[in-house]
Amino acid sequence: MKRIGLWQYVLRVLCGTGLALLVFSNTANAEENERGKQLFEMCSQCHGLQGEGMALSLAPSIAGLELWSLEAQLRKFRDGARGVHHEDIAGMRMRPMSMWLKTDEDLVAVANYVASLPAVTSEATIEGGDATKGKALYGLCQSCHGANGEGLQPLNAPKLTNHTDWYLKTQIYNFKTGIRGSNPKDTTGALMRPMAMALANDQAINDVISYIMTLSK
Amino acid sequence: MLIEALVPAASSYAKDIDFVWELVFWFVAFWFILSEGIFFYFIMKFRKKNSPKAEYISGEEKHQKKWITYPHIAVLICDVFIVVAAVKVWYDVKQDMPPTDRTVRVMSSQWAWTFTHPGPDGKLDTADDIIKNDELHVEVDQLYHYELHSRDVLHDFSVPVFRLKQDAIPGRTIMGWFTPTLTGEFDIQCAEICGIGHGLMGARIFIESKEQHESWMAKNNPRGENLLLASNEGR
Numbered sequence: 001m002k003r004i005g006l007w008q009y010v011l012r013v014l015c016g017t018g019l020a021l022l023v024f025s026n027t028a029n030a031e032e033n034e035r036g037k038q039l040f041e042m043c044s045q046c047h048g049l050q051g052e053g054m055a056l057s058l059a060p061s062i063a064g065l066e067l068w069s070l071e072a073q074l075r076k077f078r079d080g081a082r083g084v085h086h087e088d089i090a091g092m093r094m095r096p097m098s099m100w101l102k103t104d105e106d107l108v109a110v111a112n113y114v115a116s117l118p119a120v121t122s123e124a125t126i127e128g129g130d131a132t133k134g135k136a137l138y139g140l141c142q143s144c145h146g147a148n149g150e151g152l153q154p155l156n157a158p159k160l161t162n163h164t165d166w167y168l169k170t171q172i173y174n175f176k177t178g179i180r181g182s183n184p185k186d187t188t189g190a191l192m193r194p195m196a197m198a199l200a201n202d203q204a205i206n207d208v209i210s211y212i213m214t215l216s217k
Numbered sequence: 218m219l220i221e222a223l224v225p226a227a228s229s230y231a232k233d234i235d236f237v238w239e240l241v242f243w244f245v246a247f248w249f250i251l252s253e254g255i256f257f258y259f260i261m262k263f264r265k266k267n268s269p270k271a272e273y274i275s276g277e278e279k280h281q282k283k284w285i286t287y288p289h290i291a292v293l294i295c296d297v298f299i300v301v302a303a304v305k306v307w308y309d310v311k312q313d314m315p316p317t318d319r320t321v322r323v324m325s326s327q328w329a330w331t332f333t334h335p336g337p338d339g340k341l342d343t344a345d346d347i348i349k350n351d352e353l354h355v356e357v358d359q360l361y362h363y364e365l366h367s368r369d370v371l372h373d374f375s376v377p378v379f380r381l382k383q384d385a386i387p388g389r390t391i392m393g394w395f396t397p398t399l400t401g402e403f404d405i406q407c408a409e410i411c412g413i414g415h416g417l418m419g420a421r422i423f424i425e426s427k428e429q430h431e432s433w434m435a436k437n438n439p440r441g442e443n444l445l446l447a448s449n450e451g452r
């Protein structure tokens with residue numbers, strides 16, 4: 001076999017690197033999603049391979065949530081505005097995962113990837129909710145979360161559809177008791193707290209959730 | 218000295234633990250250097266060029282066996298020193314419980330530390346308790362008991378500057394003690410694999426002077442969080 005000289009070898013390596021750089025710079029956009037996808041592998045251990053959520057790990061469905069709300073919630077976890085209350089068992093599990101995203105670029109990349117996943121519709125698990133009564137109660141919610149639960153970014157109110165009902169229930173309960181939304185850093189969560197308090201009892205919470213679940217279909 | 222150069226010793230028993238560690242270190246260093254030294258000396262001395270062909274010996278005669286027996290006895294004597302020192306330190310740190318009226322509660326969960334400070338009245342489970350995630354505040358030169366719990370799986374309460382490590386076991390309440398001796402802010406970590414977030418399960422300990430500690434309590438109290446705990450019962 002013919003052996004190549006040192007200079008020829010160096011030249012080949014340089015050409016190879018140059019070519020690789022050219023290819024990479026052309027696919028920079030695709031690469032950001034690659035990064036998001038790569039990071040999401042970690043998230044999928046709790047949130048499921050398609051971001052469909054997993055009750056066992058208390059992890060909600062996140063697939064297809066809007067980019068702005070994903071980013072906002074990830075920042076809240078990371079900056080200690082959510083998931084720091086000592087009774088917030090689920091939030092304490094998510095907080096280290098957000099801290100694992102070391103840079104803002106990574107945070108945005110994974111949020112982009114999650115937002116691009118198709119939204120999932122889940123079966124109801126809460127029994128005894130009355131969607132008709134819930135519709136009346138939802139009148140209060142729609143000024144912020146939209147008539148169809150689609151969310152309103154100008155009011156920082158995320159979409160409520162395509163969530164599992166058990167997650168909606170814990171969140172309303174958490175807002176009500178101050179487990180979520182009582183941290184001084186969580187200014188938008190504070191807006192939601194009085195709304196959760198307006199739902200007088202467990203029955204009212206179940207009713208409004210049954211109605212929200214009908215919006216997801 | 219060796220460990221303290223890297224991690225400050227901030228509890229009353231940190232130096233005792235370091236002492237045992239260094240005792241082991243120096244015994245091992247002595248035997249290691251001695252045996253490696255002899256080993257390399259023989260390799261050089263009896264290299265092929267200036268030695269006859271090796272002879273097979275079964276090593277049963279007394280004058281041959283003594284090369285094993287004497288060092289063996291010497292190592293066992295070293296062991297006696299190590300065992301005596303270790304048992305004494307273990308007894309002081311883990312078995313003895315010097316009395317005190319200060320107790321903090323340490324709750325471990327996936328993946329955070331929740332510390333319940335007794336607050337101004339010095340008693341746990343009263344309305345002025347101060348509950349903090351990932352922040353433990355103590356007063357320097359005061360003896361504390363800790364009450365360690367786990368909410369879910371095995372964790373380990375580790376405070377490197379105290380040389381303190383204690384497993385937390387779900388369903389059990391484990392008691393222990395420490396006396397901080399340096400003021401400052403130091404690490405707390407989880408030292409038992411407890412799931413995907415284990416590596417990020419860190420917290421901070423703030424060791425404060427009497428005045429600092431009192432002003433911290435005044436600032437954080439009352440938080441009314443126990444009222445909230447009570448309302449959780451109906452969940």
Ligand SMILES: [Cu+2]
Pocket residue numbers: 325326328371372373407408409410411415418
């Ligand atoms: Cu742990």
